[in-house]
Amino acid sequence: MLRSVPSPGGPVSERTNADIIRIVSKWQAAGFIHELTCRVDSRHEALVPVEREGRVVLACPTCGAVQEHIPAVVLGSEAVIDYNRAQAEEALAAHERRAARQDVWFGVAVILCMMTILPGIVGGAASAAVGGAIGAVTAFLYARRAFRKIDASTDPASPPS
Numbered sequence: 001m002l003r004s005v006p007s008p009g010g011p012v013s014e015r016t017n018a019d020i021i022r023i024v025s026k027w028q029a030a031g032f033i034h035e036l037t038c039r040v041d042s043r044h045e046a047l048v049p050v051e052r053e054g055r056v057v058l059a060c061p062t063c064g065a066v067q068e069h070i071p072a073v074v075l076g077s078e079a080v081i082d083y084n085r086a087q088a089e090e091a092l093a094a095h096e097r098r099a100a101r102q103d104v105w106f107g108v109a110v111i112l113c114m115m116t117i118l119p120g121i122v123g124g125a126a127s128a129a130v131g132g133a134i135g136a137v138t139a140f141l142y143a144r145r146a147f148r149k150i151d152a153s154t155d156p157a158s159p160p161s
């Protein structure tokens with residue numbers, strides 16, 4: 001059963017210092033938005049949220065300058081950052097899936113070379129033809145298994161083929 005419990009020091013909607021530090025850290029690490037930088041010199045390292053005398057301030061790791069004001073847009077950004085991070089992770093997973101498929105084709109090429117060219121060098125054209133035929137079957141089985149593994153590991157929504 002759910003019931004609202006007042007948190008110490010204020011209503012649940014109020015952000016704790018831990019909340020503020022978490023949100024500011026996400027903003028600073030997001031990568032796709034400009035991080036909060038030092039007012040002394042914007043080339044200094046990105047500001048770090050720290051707790052000073054009970055409240056969160058932004059400190060410059062390079063020169064130690066402290067900025068007390070945290071922009072409201074930063075504090076309200078958590079949902080957007082989480083959404084964008086999820087999108088980015090999805091894109092990365094799709095990229096890895098493509099990369100894995102390319103790896104499979106490379107494996108197929110290696111198998112075909114091993115089974116065709118090497119027997120050809122050692123045993124001549126007849127061996128190359130036999131090796132090539134075996135290699136083609138081996139490569140086909142290898143690719144089919146590898147692609148199934150990729151689909152199973154990266155795309156659980158797709159029905160098994």
Ligand SMILES: [Zn+2]
Nearest residue numbers: 038044060063
């Ligand atoms: Zn600085």
